[in-house]
Structures are given as C-alpha cells and as structure tokens.
Amino acid sequence: MCTALSFNQFFGRNLDYEFSYGERVAVTPRNYDFHFRHLDKHESHYALIGMAHVFEEYPLYYDAMNEKGLGMAGLNFVGNAKFYEAKEGKNNVAAFEFISWILSQCASVKEARVVLENTNVCATPFNEHFPVAELHYMISDENESIVVECMEDGMHVYDNPTHVLTNNPPLPMQLFRLNDYMYLSNKQPENNFGLDLTAYSRGFGAMGLPGDLSSGSRFVRVAYTRANATSDKNDLSQYFHIIGSVEQQKGLCEVEPGKYEYTIYTSCCDLRNGIYYYTTYNNRQISGVNMFNEDLDGETLISYPTIEEEMVHMQN
Template sequence: MCTAAVYKTKDFYFGRTLDYDFSYGEEVVITPRSYAFHFRNAEVMERHYAVIGMAHVEGDYPLYYDAVNERGLGMAGLNFVGNAQYRKAVQGKDNVATFEFIPWILVQCATVREARERLARLNLTEDSFNRDLPVAQLHWIIADREETIVIEAVKEGMKIYDNPVGVLTNNPPFGQQLFQLNNYMQLSPKEPRNHFSEKLSLRSYSRGMGALGLPGDLSSPSRFVRAVFTKMNSVSGNSEAESVSQFFHILGSVEQQRGCCEVGDGKYEITVYTSCCNADKGIYYYTTYENRQITAIDMQKEDLEGNQLIKFPLVQGEQIKMQN
C-alpha cells in the first residue's frame, strides 16, 4: 500500500510513500546517461536522459519504485493487486515488461506529452524479471510541472487518466477513486457554518471542525481522500526548505505506523520510506521509518556522463540531535 503525490511552489516536487511489511534493500540510484539499458523486447538504449530515484538493484539492473529524470519528468509504480492485467508480446507494439516501464519512459521522455505519445504504442507484458522476482501488479503515476496522468493496464485494456488532483494510492481503479471525492465536497479548512437547522443554535467548539468526516483509516480509498484534501489545501513558502518540509508533511498525513496494519504472522505494514524529489533540480530527499531526518542526494553533483550505476545505501537508524 502506498501513496504518491505531486506538489508545486516555485519548483516542482514529486514523491511517494512505500508502505509494506518488509524491505527489498532499496537504495537511491542514479542512472547516468551512458548506462546501457537492455530491454526485453527492444533494442539496447546506450544513450539517454539521466535518472535518479529509489530502486532495488538486481544484477546491476535498477528496478525503480519511483524516479525523476533530468528533464523534470517523474514516475512511480504503486500496488494495484487484483486489477492489473498484462499481456503477451504483440507484434507492432512497443512491448515493455512492467519492471522496465519506469526507465523505459523516463530515459526517453522529457514531458507527460511525450510520454502520452509513447503510451499510444505500448503493450505492458507479463514478463517477470526472474523466478525470484515475479510480475508485480501495479499502476503508475507520471507527472511533470504541467500535468499528471495515471496508467492502468486492466482486463479491458490500457487506460490513461488525467489526474487533476496529483495523488495516487492503490485500489480501486483511479476513476472510482476520483469519483468518491464527490462524497467529501463539504469538507473545508475553514470553520463550519450551521446548515443543519436554522431552528438550532449550533456552533463550533473546536478548531478543525471544517474537516469533520475526513477519513482517518489506512485503507487506500481513505488515504486517497486524506492526501488529496491535505495537498489541495496545503500552503507553504517558495523556498526549498519550506517546500520540501511541506511535502513531507503532506505525505505524513497518510503514513503508517507499526502495529496499526497487521498482515499476519506478527508482521505489520509500515511506511518503509517517504521520498520527495525536486524534479527541477534533480535533488532526491527521503526519510525512512527508522530515520526521520531528511537525507538529500543531488544528481547534478555526480558524473552524469558515466556508464555505471551510482548507488547510495539508505541512512538507517534514528538521527537525534542532542540540544544540551
């Protein structure tokens, strides 16, 4: 279970939470421009845009969870179990395995508009990376500073949704998630007025009552509503520190604490990490469940002309600053 969001002040920000009951050993990975991408059903791509994001590296291949390229295009894959459906390779289509979908888009598209052109010829295939890493059931969010879309490969075929709220969680399909916002149109960051009855003298007795009815559980539909409400009403300054801080607060509204979502055998789903990338500058920020201090990696400080992956293991363990 996960939540992804976009946010824009002076710069454009893209990020997500990864909620799961264990880690695959992910790390921040920069793919430089001359790293050779070997796709299952396409030619090797030896020259492309540089990419930074969170990935599990298997056999020197970056399996990206979320990433942003040097042109400011971001993409993330989120669980979509039970609804995702992929197909065998089809002649005349761009056949792309799900594990290579994020790099396939980001290494060659600078904007959502360019991504749409690629998606028109796309067929997401049922190829797994290997026997130990089977096909993941996902849907994806793609965004730049101008627009956001959602891609879902389902039984009926591939669906591409415009995403006016800039948020994605998990099930149900995105169209249903968006529709359910109609049930919450009465929510407001302002103090509520009495619409119950003119015959009753009703009044607010606490701050924040305009948001009464905002769902607080950990289900994906509830997290979607909560993240959209928080993001759409969010206010911050334009500085980098203010923008990044506010982005983490937005996703903090849906993070999961150990013990609140049991998945069996004494295991609990938690927010393994939260990311925020300044897509304009290529700076990737993250926190982990065990480390609340924000860590940053600037892709522009690395050799983006290289041909080897640049990897940064996550900083784990709580970083507490003693003040006395």
C-alpha cells in the first residue's frame, strides 16, 4: 500500500512495500539527455529531484518534483492499470518514463493537463528484470491536484480535491466512499438519544474513522486528517504528521508467511524551495537534499543513498 499527499507547498508519499528495490535520491540536471524509448531525445528540460531506482545512471522515478514546483508520484494500481500499444500521432511514453516526461516539461498542473491530452502511456518494459509497474499517478502543484489512471477503457484525468491518493479502487470510487464518513468531526458530538449520555473522552466526533491498513480505509483516514489539519509555520512537521496517520508498522500486513508490508520511506518535496525531504523506517530524523545546491546546468545524474541508520539527537 502506498499513500500520496499534497499539503500546501509539500508533496510526497509513503512508499509501503515488503521489500526495497534499492532507491536513492536522484537529481536530474537540465542538460541530462533523456532518451525516451519512442520519442526524440530531450536534451534540455527542467531539472528534477526525487526518489528513484538508478540503473546505469538512468533514474527510474517513484516520486519527484521539478524546479518549477510540480510534483508527481506513482502508486500501485494492480489489476486496474492498463497501458497501451504505441499509437501513430501521439507522444508515446513508456510507463517507466511517465514521471520524467511530465516533470521535465510542465511547470504546473494546468500545463500537465495539456501535455496529457496527447500522451499515450505505453506498456513498454524497462528491461527483462523490470516489467511494467501497474501504477496510477497523482500530480500536484501548490494549488491543485489531479490523478491519472490508465485503464482498459482509456486514460482518465480526474480533479482530486482531496489531494490524497492510495491504491485500489479507482479514484471515483474512493471519493464516493467519503459520503459514508461526512459526519466525522473534530468537535464533540451532540447527544440525540434523549438519554443521559456523556462524551466521556475527547475525540468522540471522529468515532468510526477507519484505522485499518486497507487502501480504501487509508484514503478516508488521510483525507479526513488532511481536511482537518491546521496549518501554521511548522507545516513541514504537520505534513509528516498527516501522512504519518496512515504509515504501516512492520508486522501488521502479512503479504506472505513471515513477510510484511511496511512504510519503507516517507518523502516530502518542498515545491517552493526544491528540497526533497524524507524519513526511512529505521531513521525517523528528517533528511534533506536541496536540488539548488547542485549544478543544475550539468549533464550527469547526481544521486545520494538514503540514510538508513537510526539518528538520535542526544542532548547530554
């Protein structure tokens, strides 16, 4: 399971899975040659930063942002995702290139909508070891979010007023399910029984908020948390608290005997300042890579290993 979140200038995701593909924080500078499989070279483009599996200096992004403040993340959409054959007259983009394709040329969600109109996401595998990943995508800038779902019946581009995304089912069904929870409140409930009842603890207003790890429940939980979370100067920690409401602890979701899905990392792109923050399962201290501290006019990929050791700030 995975969850993506956009909150003010912050955008990112929980990457939940039972193993890591070996990811790094990768900066793609403006003059890195993107060799798109079905298209011409893309020699000069926006610079990108994000979490990627780096294969022979090529970034396979999971989630990223560009220097203009647009973010994009791919989340599992197994059984529903369907990518297509290359089509004449379209910009044919392999699914593994999709994040780079959008972020290398779009400065906003508005621009992404236009580019998507002529984009055909293709079922072209990266290589024999990396088959096509069945994903759907959230794209956000500071103001709006959309979700792209490529399915049997075509590519859907949805407005996403919740600014969150999890996994199955498709977004319209996730949104519809919020109807069942519209009563949730951060206030104490009224007593409608006409009996002598008391709200004997704080937090009664959100009684019934799902707490399990299924994708539909995480969608409701994180959408509710985001909708009610206050915003102040400390929005970076508030972002981590919101997405932390749906993190997965090791041991709670068994995918095969003895193997558990857990939150491998949580990312947070600061869309305004080009900083990619993240925490990992064993290292809860926030680490950061600032894309503007790199030579963004370069041609070669820059990447950093994630810091996995627990870091504790001792005070004495």
